[in-house]
Amino acid sequence: MYNGAILIGASESRSADTFTAINPATGESGDVAFSNAGPADVAKATTLAAEAFQTFSTLSLEARATFIETVAANILAIKDDLVATAMAETALPKPRLEGETGRTVGQLRMFATEVRQGLWLDATIDPALPDRAPLPRADLRRVNVGLGPVAVFGASNFPLAFSVAGGDTAAAFAAGCPVVVKGHPAHPGTGELVARAIQQAVASCGLPEGVFSYLPGTTNELGGALVADPRIKAVGFTGSRGGGLALVKIASQRDEPIPVYAEMSSINPVVLLPGALAARAEALGPAFVGSLTMGAGQFCTNPGLVIAIDGPDLETFVASAAKALTAAQPAVMLTPGIHTSFERGVEELASHEAVTTVARGCVGEGVNQAVGALFTTEAAKFEADVALSHEVFGSSSILVRCKDIAEIKAVIANLEGQLTATIQSEASDNDAAAELLPALQAKVGRILFNGWPTGVEVTHAMVHGGPFPSTSDGRSTSVGTLAMARFLRPVCFQDTPDALLPAPLQAANPWGITRRVNGALEQAK
Amino acid sequence: MYNGAILIGASESRSADTFTAINPATGESGDVAFSNAGPADVAKATTLAAEAFQTFSTLSLEARATFIETVAANILAIKDDLVATAMAETALPKPRLEGETGRTVGQLRMFATEVRQGLWLDATIDPALPDRAPLPRADLRRVNVGLGPVAVFGASNFPLAFSVAGGDTAAAFAAGCPVVVKGHPAHPGTGELVARAIQQAVASCGLPEGVFSYLPGTTNELGGALVADPRIKAVGFTGSRGGGLALVKIASQRDEPIPVYAEMSSINPVVLLPGALAARAEALGPAFVGSLTMGAGQFCTNPGLVIAIDGPDLETFVASAAKALTAAQPAVMLTPGIHTSFERGVEELASHEAVTTVARGCVGEGVNQAVGALFTTEAAKFEADVALSHEVFGSSSILVRCKDIAEIKAVIANLEGQLTATIQSEASDNDAAAELLPALQAKVGRILFNGWPTGVEVTHAMVHGGPFPSTSDGRSTSVGTLAMARFLRPVCFQDTPDALLPAPLQAANPWGITRRVNGALEQAK
Structure with a gap:
């Protein structure tokens, strides 16, 4: 099932420096020696991710959605092992972990549907006005593109839904961004099982191996190296205020500062x-x-x-x-x-x-x-x-x-x-x-x-975010389809030959998506 | 026309500490003593802005659009004085400044149209599923709301279109955010003329005075105090890399860090x-x-x-x-x-x-x-x-x-x-x-x-932004209707009584806007 490996792209490797899982219900350590990933692993994973970005971010909507659904199916296929492993590592009860598996699979599938619908591209076209006086207007077309490789830090309290294939990873994949996960040391077996499910989906979908890597580890240095790596373009984190702010600081001190979406603390x-x-x-x-x-x-x-x-x-x-x-x-x-x-x-x-x-x-x-x-x-x-x-x-x-x-x-x-x-x-x-x-x-x-705040639905309208310090960026959500927006940015193409335009902006609208043309929405059939 | 005053809300005041405009074509100083605003002025302006936010951010779309159009009309009414003043202060030629006045008025009007259309609200409704098993789903509704008072730093190179009533101010108003402008000392007369045009629009539209204030000044301390003020919730800046990064640093060191949208340097x-x-x-x-x-x-x-x-x-x-x-x-x-x-x-x-x-x-x-x-x-x-x-x-x-x-x-x-x-x-x-x-x-x-990068159209599809260091936030644009998004954040309402919902989310859709319901766009008639 799992052996404590570091999973970089299609390969697996081990480190001499290892740690074990602890069963919180007993305080006992597990048998498996989990590798602590190091700086060289970070560089390998992010290099592969940067190489994979161009291919992955320009996949057809159908190909990207199919990949995300394959991840979901692979997780569902190992549900029993996953729940058993997570129970031992987190002491969370079985029904909760079964529900969380369902939620993890469900949110991946929702993102696949969202990817296919294509509204997230925000394709916007202002056609040329060649006869405008005093000067003609150029043809302007805008579309959202992925930011680049994303680093994801899983949460201890959701070993599945906010972890290796959790909301951040699903949203980043949906946005066309390769993901490098820093595995949470509190549930390393669970994390590795899910990571292998993703690794297999990357392979079976014929995608570049760098679309996903998994770096288990216990040290702050590992996470810091990942956020500081120049190939990483955004960070998703769920955890403590101290941890989140440390990552924000590292990201802001890079030559190229990058956004950190840290969900930190709230008393609701x-x-x-x-x-x-x-x-x-x-x-x-x-x-x-x-x-x-x-x-x-x-x-x-x-x-x-x-x-x-x-x-x-x-x-x-x-x-x-x-x-x-x-x-x-x-x-x-x-x-x-x-x-x-x-x-x-x-x-x-x-x-x-x-x-x-x-x-x-x-x-x-x-x-x-x-x-x-x-x-x-x-x-x-x-x-x-x-x-x-x-x-x-x-x-x-x-x-x-x-x-x-x-x-x-x-x-x-x-x-x-x-x-x-x-x-x-x-x-x-x-x-x-x-x-x-x-x-x-x-x-x-x-x-x-007239409800209670615990229990966060994964829907289009959900906002799981809020002003600082509940998150580091109150303009965003980490749950629901809008979470994709965190990993996107707009690019405008001016007077660009049709053959060179991204598919969503081409005259024939080959992907059949909803677009805004001259200010008016033209809905997909 | 202008007298060098500080304009805070509906009032004007003066400071003993003054500066003069310099005609760059002659190197000579002008006659008017312009007040240097200080920390007390910042506190007054931001307090009024915070007080005005609730009323201004919940105006009907029509009322907000009308206000923005009134600003445009007031600027157009003083076009000749404005162009003459700006010529003396910037040495830019008359046709350019006439064109820039037109662009400033045009972009205000475009934002008014955009406000009325309401797509920017991104109103999204996932109705309750009371019969869902194992648990019913709550009614979830999401809408974009303004961030709060915005600080705007005008650019020296666009005394009108990127200054007091320029793109940042127009976008912030459109998003429902009061604006406090730090006036650029290179064109203080021009700035004051425009500021008075906005001040009059606030009054004639019956809005709370704090919707707009204008703080002229030459010091970095003034700008720093404005960005550090806890009532300010976002910053728009166009200028040098050093200046932009200084504001980013101040904003990140606040108790509540806030987004800074600084457009800084580019060699294109x-x-x-x-x-x-x-x-x-x-x-x-x-x-x-x-x-x-x-x-x-x-x-x-x-x-x-x-x-x-x-x-x-x-x-x-x-x-x-x-x-x-x-x-x-x-x-x-x-x-x-x-x-x-x-x-x-x-x-x-x-x-x-x-x-x-x-x-x-x-x-x-x-x-x-x-x-x-x-x-x-x-x-x-x-x-x-x-x-x-x-x-x-x-x-x-x-x-x-x-x-x-x-x-x-x-x-x-x-x-x-x-x-x-x-x-x-x-x-x-x-x-x-x-x-x-x-x-x-x-x-x-x-x-x-097959064009040249100078000349930025103000349209829906325009992106005037880019990865660091061209801007401090590559996920955004400072030109075009998408610029509003910089000053918005999503809020979700769960199982909220209809009467307590914001208008865009109410069952009857009283504003008649396009909404996404159960994932499908329902277009306004």
């Missing part, structure tokens, strides 16, 4: 409006705790902040949430390091003089287990210490009690950028919601009503 | 292919010199690099270009500083041991005059010293002689990012052009055939 405020509390405070408690503790709270959209107006209805919610949390079972976290950080973050909140502990979850027997935590404080105290708004990755949340809507608005206005904001409301809350919406919109990429 | 390679030289080497000479010396060469798209295969046809071109350049009249440059830099750059090339001077233009009597310069070198020597590929802003160009197409390709591959690349070719050159196109495409934002 949930506002409980008075009408909602009056109507269903009791029911909101366990629903909130369900979102908070799902997957040990290891989601970037985990609800780490609840904001509401003080009063009896809020007390009902607090009591209900406390009851649910007290009964919540502990869950093994992804890595010992993540568990240690979680424990430290919870301890800092628990011992903070401005904070009261509302409830903790059940304590278990095993290692690396997250015990859920709900804290509370007042708006003035929350605003007095920015540390209270820092993400504690895992099932920890803080309830901020406010006097009125104005105080809620002030709390929101002082927040950093977030991936999501949630409003629990009834129709009677619409005025209050309308008052808060502009402040929320300024801070987030997605606003949701 | 022109490739003369063998067929074109064989067919029309003689005619290409004066055509090239016309583009080189137009506006004293003070265009970001000035052809500063010519690449061709050595041989008798190239000698014909060189002789023809030399003859045309020798007869070319000198032209006053925009500022004494720009003239000094040009002279220094030309002198460095002329005295470079690897470079031969082909021809110089006529020398005139007055001050600050650019005397055109054409140099030549061989490919190997050009590649051996990166200094030879640095931009000399003004009418200076270097011809690089190559042995064959492969050497041309190598020269291109080693270039930094550029705004444009030009190919002079005949049908017989198509194979050679096809071989060069991928290398050129990787380096530039616009590729043009």
Whole structure:
């Protein structure tokens, strides 16, 4: 199944410097020696990627879509091995990993469909105006092209959907960009299995081998070398704020700075409006705790902040949430390091003089287990210490009690950028919601009503992104078809002979795509 | 007409610290004392801008378009004063400034039309799937929203079209973003006239005063304070590489880093292919010199690099270009500083041991005059010293002689990012052009055939941008309707009550715009 190799293009190699996987449920190391890729591997992989770019980025839509679907099929074919390996490496439960496999396959297929539809090309044609006075206008045609080879850093918390063949890789492939993945050391077997599935798809589709390479490794140096490599033209990353900012810095100091799309940290405020509390405070408690503790709270959209107006209805919610949390079972976290950080973050909140502990979850027997935590404080105290708004990755949340809507608005206005904001409301809350919406919109990429932020649909309309520091680039999304846009740039062709134009811009429209001509959309049949 | 004031919102103020305009044709200072805006002015302007953002960004398409058209009308109404003032401040000739006024008005009107059409909203709706198994899908709706207040730095070389009401300001207004302009000190009277035209449009359209402010000034500190201000959310800049990179650095060091769209430097390679030289080497000479010396060469798209295969046809071109350049009249440059830099750059090339001077233009009597310069070198020597590929802003160009197409390709591959690349070719050159196109495409934002890079049309398909260092963000354009995209970001609304949705996403589609629903475009009637 997997042997710990470095996969560069069509070949595999090994390094004397190795590491092992750790089963977080037991703390034990696995048997396989995984190679730590080094600078020479980076150079080989990016050289191959740069060589593959021209061919891969000019494939027909059908050929590119077929390749992406082949990746999906190859992953589906090894689903059982993949889920078993990921379970041992991440301690995530089987149904979750089966679902995540489905999501990974589903998003690859969605990108294939999106590639075929061709709207992402944004093909735009302003025909020549030879008779215009005082000067004729040239023929101008614009199309989106891939940026070039993309470096992808997988996330620890989604070993499949945000990892080797996850959203970033799928979006980059869809945009015509070869991908070099820095494999996450927390799930190296899972990563290698997926990498081999991609490697086989590249081969069976007859593509240049450099379309994909996989560099496992534990060191920051490996990731830094990849981002600094001049052949890499963009970076996708999901992880910690420190990690993301380090990559942003490396990218900005290159001779040619490149975009880094880092999804970093978010506490995802949930506002409980008075009408909602009056109507269903009791029911909101366990629903909130369900979102908070799902997957040990290891989601970037985990609800780490609840904001509401003080009063009896809020007390009902607090009591209900406390009851649910007290009964919540502990869950093994992804890595010992993540568990240690979680424990430290919870301890800092628990011992903070401005904070009261509302409830903790059940304590278990095993290692690396997250015990859920709900804290509370007042708006003035929350605003007095920015540390209270820092993400504690895992099932920890803080309830901020406010006097009125104005105080809620002030709390929101002082927040950093977030991936999501949630409003629990009834129709009677619409005025209050309308008052808060502009402040929320300024801070987030997605606003949701009467749901919970965990669970991110992969669709055309999804935005999984948001203002800094939730991401390093708030103009983008890492989930949904719009994620392709991160790896594209526009190029204009002026008075170019038809035979030399890219297919999407040729007069005959050989790919049959929707184009904007003289300002008007001309839809594909 | 103008009095040297700082214009913040609806008010005007003055500073004790002043500067004067300099007539570059005479070197003389003007009479008006222009105020140097300071940090307190920045804070006032950005505070008003932040206050205006919510109202301005949620205007109806019609109201926003009308405002932009009012700005255009107000500029047209003062055209004669504007042209006279700009002539004195820039030494640019009257027809050029009349044309630039027309372009400025024209691009404002184009953005108004673009705003009304609403495609820029990218309204995307994935309706709920309540019956989906295993879990229902939420209703998801996405729309583009403005980033927030934008800081615009006008360019010295386009006192109208790339300045106070130029492309960046028009694009930001179109995107719903208030604008704070740092006025360029080389044309302060021109800038103030335009600023007053915008100020009046804000008032007559009943918009919040903070939609626009104008901060004249000579200091880097003023610009730095503006970019560092936390209320500013994006920056548009056209100018030098040093200036652009300084703003990028300030923006990246903020608590909340923001995008800087800096258009910086480009030498715009022109490739003369063998067929074109064989067919029309003689005619290409004066055509090239016309583009080189137009506006004293003070265009970001000035052809500063010519690449061709050595041989008798190239000698014909060189002789023809030399003859045309020798007869070319000198032209006053925009500022004494720009003239000094040009002279220094030309002198460095002329005295470079690897470079031969082909021809110089006529020398005139007055001050600050650019005397055109054409140099030549061989490919190997050009590649051996990166200094030879640095931009000399003004009418200076270097011809690089190559042995064959492969050497041309190598020269291109080693270039930094550029705004444009030009190919002079005949049908017989198509194979050679096809071989060069991928290398050129990787380096530039616009590729043009059988024309000259100067002269940038304002259309839907235009890209005036390119990989670093031609701009700081190669994913964008500063000319054409796509320029709006620089100041937008997507926001997703999930299960949001219809009444609380932004108009473009409401069920009834009250603005009647084109939307993408379930993946399919539903076009506006």
